[in-house]
Amino acid sequence: MNKYFYPLIENPYSNSDIRKGINVLKSKQLTLSNETKKFEKNFTTKLKSKYSLMVNSGSSANLLALQCLINPYRKKKLKKGDEIIIPTLCWSTSLWPIIQSNLKPVFVDVNSETLNIDEAQIKNKINKKTKAILLVHVLGNSCDMDQIMKIKKKYNLILIEDTCESLGSKYKNKYLGTFGEFSSFSFYSSHQISSGEGGMICCKDKTDYNIIKSLRSHGWSRGTTFENKIYNKNPHLDKRFIFFNSGYNLRPTEVAATVGNNQFKRIDSLIRMRNINRKKIINKLLSNKILKNKIDFYKENKFVTPSWFGLSVKILETKKNIKKTLVKKLEKNGIETRPIISGNFTKQPATIKYGLSKRKKYPNTDLIYNKSFFIGLPTKKISNNYLTKISLAFEKSFK
Numbered sequence: 001m002n003k004y005f006y007p008l009i010e011n012p013y014s015n016s017d018i019r020k021g022i023n024v025l026k027s028k029q030l031t032l033s034n035e036t037k038k039f040e041k042n043f044t045t046k047l048k049s050k051y052s053l054m055v056n057s058g059s060s061a062n063l064l065a066l067q068c069l070i071n072p073y074r075k076k077k078l079k080k081g082d083e084i085i086i087p088t089l090c091w092s093t094s095l096w097p098i099i100q101s102n103l104k105p106v107f108v109d110v111n112s113e114t115l116n117i118d119e120a121q122i123k124n125k126i127n128k129k130t131k132a133i134l135l136v137h138v139l140g141n142s143c144d145m146d147q148i149m150k151i152k153k154k155y156n157l158i159l160i161e162d163t164c165e166s167l168g169s170k171y172k173n174k175y176l177g178t179f180g181e182f183s184s185f186s187f188y189s190s191h192q193i194s195s196g197e198g199g200m201i202c203c204k205d206k207t208d209y210n211i212i213k214s215l216r217s218h219g220w221s222r223g224t225t226f227e228n229k230i231y232n233k234n235p236h237l238d239k240r241f242i243f244f245n246s247g248y249n250l251r252p253t254e255v256a257a258t259v260g261n262n263q264f265k266r267i268d269s270l271i272r273m274r275n276i277n278r279k280k281i282i283n284k285l286l287s288n289k290i291l292k293n294k295i296d297f298y299k300e301n302k303f304v305t306p307s308w309f310g311l312s313v314k315i316l317e318t319k320k321n322i323k324k325t326l327v328k329k330l331e332k333n334g335i336e337t338r339p340i341i342s343g344n345f346t347k348q349p350a351t352i353k354y355g356l357s358k359r360k361k362y363p364n365t366d367l368i369y370n371k372s373f374f375i376g377l378p379t380k381k382i383s384n385n386y387l388t389k390i391s392l393a394f395e396k397s398f399k
Contacts, residue, residue: 005334006390008310008376009190013259020258027254032217035254039261040200046264047175049183049202051209054257055216058164058186058199059093060250065160065182065201066097068211069132073226073245075207078103082131084160087117088344088365090136094162095345095356098134105356106130107346112364114301115312115340116143122151132158137166137176138341139374140192140308141300145171145179152180160184164199165341167192168271168307177202187260190376192274192307193267195260198252211245219247271307274377278308281377284387290395298372310374312340317398327373329397335375335390343369 024035036054044052055061069078080102086095089110098105106125111118115138122133133152135143152159159180163169167185169176177183187198203209210224221227221242230244231237263270282297296314300306315322327337342348344365346357 003334004331004336006336006375006393008336008338010378010380012189012194012263012379014262017259017262020262021255024254024258030254032251032257033254035261036252036257039257039264042261042264043200044202046267047178047202049175049178050204051206052200052202053209053212053216054252054260055199055201055250056252056256057197057250058162058184058188059091060216060248061164061184061186061199061201062093062160062162063097063100063248064212064215064250065184065203066101066103067215067246068182068203068208069158070101070103071211071215071245073207073211078131081129083127083129085117085122085125085130085133087136088346088362089115089138089341089368090345091162091164091341092345092348092350094134094136095351099354099356103131104129107360107362109362109364110138110368111143112367113298114141114143115139115298115368116141116301118364119144119147119151122148126151126155126157130155130157132160134160134162135180136162136341137169139298139310139312140166140169140306141298142166142169142171142176142304143301144303145174145176146303149179158182164188164191165309166307168267170305172303173305181205181208187256187263190309192270192309193260193263195252195256195263198256198260214245215247216250217247218249219243219245221245267307270379273379273381274308275306277378277382278311280382280387281311281390284391285394288391288395290398291391294398295394308377310338311377312372312374315371315373323370323373326397330375330393333393333396335393335397337373337375340368340372340374 040052083104083106084098086105088107161180161183163177163183164186166176183202185200187195221230221244231239294317298312351357
């Protein structure tokens with residue numbers, strides 16, 4: 001953090017967060033218990049989701065969604081080789097649960113203005129094997145959810161929303177993460193709220209919820225609607241320790257739950273401050289005559305009320321390798337930067353190694369990677385002096 005005067009995120013924990021965490025430590029109840037259940041209940045109530053289950057990360061939430069879809073206890077389970085549509089602009093753990101579930105990812109390019117999947121290109125990738133769409137809501141924005149829902153309905157597809165970067169964003173006053181059968185959220189330190197490590201998975205079907213609950217905890221029947229039925233068929237076993245399903249240990253800690261819940265209670269004010277700071281920074285940078293025609297900023301899609309994750313910057317200057325040069329200078333001048341997600345994921349070494357890259361072209365994703373990046377958004381009020389310092393750092397980086 002000391003390297004940057006403008007880090008990706010300042011320390012996200014308030015004194016109240018720390019006190020809550022200390023109280024849990026003092027209680028000596030550190031494994032999953034009432035604090036986790038409180039957070040799940042509050043999350044469900046605010047987002048108006050059907051079921052919410054806290055896990056140890058947003059990545060684990062994605063894994064559980066895909067594993068649920070192939071689970072033998074699900075009536076309409078997916079089969080090996082079934083296809084899942086996914087945007088090329090994604091995170092590793094949006095993609096790998098598809099592979100780990102013996103399903104096939106089908107990449108679709110993104111819209112260069114919204115950063116999200118290009119709805120117009122989805123239909124060209126749909127065939128008899130297509131069973132689901134995995135959306136990635138990028139940096140607080142989303143695609144046209146009306147179009148997505150029409151496609152979903154027409155082709156009878158399952159929708160999974162990776163909402164890890166967009167907690168609190170709305171489309172037509174409906175929270176992202178409540179459109180599909182499954183959605184994932186992340187509470188990593190740089191996200192809209194933080195519990196250190198942690199995440200949430202939401203779903204709409206009671207059976208899916210109970211499958212996910214068992215998968216989260218070793219494949220246990222305990223605490224699920226399967227419990228009595230499974231025991232009645234296996235009365236010779238200890239009812240407390242019946243493992244009826246495959247499983248993992250993806251549970252959160254009580255400390256993470258209480259800190260996450262405490263931040264979640266003030267999420268509206270955190271979103272509001274990020275939005276205010278975003279406008280101030282954009283206005284300051286665009287009022288700089290040196291920067292005015294060299295950078296621009298991505299805007300929210302139509303009908304989206306964004307909960308911004310970061311401030312995504314477009315580079316307008318056409319010099320060769322301008323992004324590499326600019327980012328290097330910005331970092332040297334004290335501004336921490338990040339690529340937008342991880343760029344075109346079909347060009348990552350892992351996808352090439354595992355034979356997932358078919359040398360197809362995704363020009364919009366490549367353009368975003370080559371001419372865009374993002375910086376953080378403070379959740380505390382910023383001063384005019386701070387704004388001037390940011391503007392000067394950008395100005396120096398273009399010289």
